[in-house]
Amino acid sequence: MSCLALSLQPTNGSDILLQTREWFPPARALVALSAFRQTRFAFAAGKHNSAEDGDTSLGDDPLAASSGQVIVGVESRYRVIYRLVNSIYVLGITTVDDDCVNNVFECISIVNQAVSVVVTACRGVDVTPEKLSRKYAEVYMALDIVLRGVSNIRLAAMLASLHGDNLSKMVHSAVNTESRIRGADSWGNVEIYSIEHEASVQSFSNASFELPAETLEAGDEVAATLVITGQAETDQKEKVEEVEEEKDPFAASEKLNKPEELVGGFKKDKEQSSDLSKALAGLDVTTLPPAAATQSTHIGVEGFEGEYGGIEFSHDNSTLPEDFEGLNQAWGGGLDASEFVGPKKVPKSQGLGGLELLHTSEAPKAAADGAAAPLEDVLVTKSEMKGPEMYILEEINAEFRESLLARVGLMGTVYLKTVPPKPSDDKETEFSFRVDGTSGVKRFVMQNSRISSLGNGLFHVRTSPSTDPIPILKYSLLPRSTPLPLRVRLIMRHSGTLLSMMIQYVSNPDLPAPLKDVTFTLKLPIDPRLLKVTPKAMLNRSEKELKWHIPEIPLKGEPGRLRARMPVDSSSEDELEELEVVGYVRFSYQGTRSLSGISLQPASEGSKDFYEVDHRYESGEYICN
Template sequence: MACLAISLQPVNGPDVLLQTRSWFPVSRALAAVSAFRLARLHLARGKQQSASAASSSASLDAIGDDPLAAGSGQLVVGVESQYRVVYRLVNSIYVLGVTTAGSDHASPAVHAFAVADAVNQAVSVIVAACRGVDVTPEKVHRKYPEVYLALDLVLHGVGSVRLSQILATIHGDNLARMVNSSPDAEARARGADSWPAVEHLAQDRHAARDGFSGASFELPQETLAAGDESSSNIAPATTVATGDEPPPEEAAPVEKDPFAASDLINNKPEEALVGGFKKNKETALVVADPAAALAGLEVTTLPPAEATKPTFIGVEGFEGDYGGIEFGNEEASLAEAFEGFNAPFGGGLDASEFVTTTKKDHKDRAITGLELLATSGQPPNAATGTPLENLLVTKRTEMTAPELFIAEEINAEFKESVLVRVGLKGTIFLRTLPLNKAAGKETEFSFRLEGTSGMKRAALQSNVLSNLQNGLFHVRTVSKEEPIPLLKYSFLPKHSPLPLRMRLVKRHSGTLLSVMIQYASNPMLPQPLSNVTFIVKLPVDPTLLNVSPKAVLNRAERELRWHISDIPLKGPAGRLRARMPVDQDSKDGELEVIGMVKFAYQGPFTLSGIKLCPATEGIARFNEVGHTFSSGSYLCI
């Protein structure tokens, strides 16, 4: 019987660890360990005569005069269920190995050798964990997980090679490496391969042996007959013709080998095989009779000469003869190249998927629509000069208080129609009063920042702006000519609204490359985007180009630009298409095409929804001017 349980029992104090096999009850292991503790205490106090039945049987079965006083030994404990405990004292901790006592009490070492080996391995584990023989419960507790797992392996049996690896990795960083890295360590130490590694080789060898044993190499009769005929022709003639021999009998017709050479090659000389070809003085072959040489061959009819001439292509916005390919019906051909993509982004996709579904409440605005347009310039009663001067000169209201405005930049990257990454960053600027109006006074006021729930991080210019908590900020600075950046911030990707959703689709068929950009505006924008520029980076400088709608080609930069004056908030997705021939065939790999977009907005709203409010209701010590947001790196690959 192997070792059933391993325990670490200090001389004074509770047990440190008890590790048992899965099928051995823990209660019995605790009974054996507790009985050993009682026996040890009774024997240490010299009460062998008055010990209990468990300790009496232990003293009778103990080996030696005082076994527990020595550094190691064995002891049989228990009354009804007896167990043999093999122990070893290391500094102040007993390492105990528990097994059954056996039916033959006369031979106390029935199971002692198997358990003693496990106890010695456990001693090596705790000595390695404590980095020496100074073993204490405190040091064991520091490496308790490593000791627990190592003793579990020792309890189930390990060899010397694997034990050495466990001891070497007990102070490593990974417990799984100590437990799982050495199941085949002993096989590797002997230089042997594990059976799963070589099992497929044995299977391949058995399959090859079975295949060769069942293979037959019989030759067909036609091949044997051809070989006999060839050998008879090669053998020298042993008889001399005298003229009296009977005529040779005609051999029966034999079926010819389909793979044998033809009679034309076997019986005719080389000159006859040349046929209608003859050699000139320069030893070059010329055709004497082309019709005879091409007899029996299928000759493809060549197209007429007019088909090889280049065709003039008139592309809107371009001049010149691009030649070579004709685009007769550009609308139909472009629709065929992108069949199935007529719906916005292939159907079902909308730019509102990446923004919140709640609409912005604009009731807090004092003026909207025509009233804002009417009050954008000077008041009507303040206008002076002729009507022509009022039209040609842009007049601006006089600055009466410090001004705050926000400039934001949106960055996005699409892979076809999937949003790969997005980022929004912005800056709050302060424009102070001019030096002549400030009269040496400092600009000082407070404001409140709202709509910052999606903000990821922010940085303040501490010498100008102070954070008063709860969204309140205080500004104090001297007058300057240039706008002062007060606060820079960035938004979380999931809270960054997309003003424009775009998709790049390309089709490379043979040597023809077709590119299309689909775009749709965010319906939650305060007003439509205007003056938007779409840019496509072409892989090569095109010699022939077909675009829809009109575009501008920059051959130096190999860029194709579309200018869209206005993108509606709702409606079908817009499409920009281009087609061009390229030198590279579609079999040689994909061509890289990159789409970009540039846009800018200036008005009373921000893209992120952040608002600048006065610190106290009804009292605003600053003016809020038009905010801006623009595109940064807005790509589609």
């Protein structure tokens, strides 16, 4: 809130003038003025030892300074901004608001404007009560206008008319004063132009224009010619289409009858020049490969026992048909199994390859009476579900930088397999279960439409039967609690133009079972010209990938090593350092235990609400670089 009241108080004597806002009671303003007077007298008599700012070096009357502010009152406190003009205080009263600093500055501005009014009324700084009484009405109305807010332009106009013009002109000068001083026109001067503009708009809206008869006739003649021309063109197009339809669709093209130099848009050169630059003008000619690129490429494969030989790839002398006979046949060809069995033939004691074993198996009891059993009952034995089944599928992600683990994360999902729904039965699956081993879990997420938490690791499931497994819970482990099934290390060394790479791997001995069918993929930086690997690997040239398939990694054993060596044509060390090699690992496992150690238990002992089947875990982004 801005200034609430303005007052003129002499140093000795009663108040001369008090001007307040409508919502501020004059009685409260008088209390503030009385408290200000008592504060002045207290400072003058020396009863108040400390000033507001803690400085007592102003003499007997600290409030005798030219301007300042002071907080007065005990119960109702007010801030009084004062300026001393000759022997009269010009006071501005406002509330005590420490948070709003603009309140103080706005009130100071209003007090300064009031000082200007007082000085102008007394024709100088010699301000006395007698001089103010002569211009009391003008001062009263001017302070009333100042208290409600006035601009500097209108204040200057008010001070100019304080002595010359009458009181009413000073009060009602706000309408045109600012626009006149800024140089703008008043509404009385502009109103006549607006009336003329409105009359012009009305006259133009009612006006109508007529074209001469000669112009209309000329336009009709031009339109008639345009219509005739359009009809002629359409008739001509229809005739051309009819002629084209009558032609033989299997007739030879007319381009055969054209001269040879016009076919394709090429013209013969009169000079018959055989210059190669003219023939290749405007074409991007690629540089020919070096002579070494046309020679045969040898890929050597080295194993534990030494050199395994290799396969030569070339354009002229290809050894591929010699090494693998029949590999280019329609169905792939391949190796002959008799080479591994020996010269002896396989005994055919089982007749048609073992199909008669179907007759020796136990026939269904339904066929005991002599009726023929259906073929699908004999071949496929379907195991019906005894009840709902649950299992955990976990995905492990890890990133190794050389031998250091950079990132790791494990995401797990609990799946529910319900009994397949029957057309006549719409019964919902409902049971409770408990999750154990959750000390390392970072976050659990539930599917609220099917599962609810009962607290203390207990969950309640209620869902309609479904043919597909339903994910009901998802969780993630803390990085420090995430077990690593496999630790991988990738090393890259270069000496001269040879680039050597090695992948070392070792299994976690705490796994429930050894990992099987593990695939290591090495992303090569370039397409290798010569490659030497240990042990045997598969090379994909289009993807620049080298793959090893490890049948089984023992839990407790020596670290495995996968080596590869290839020449690099770049001789600068900077280009060799920019080569990036990345290794990817793929594995999966299915067993009775989960990788994280989380298990699913019945809510109560001995209950068979659900059946826990084999859990699974597999690799996600398992990389080393």
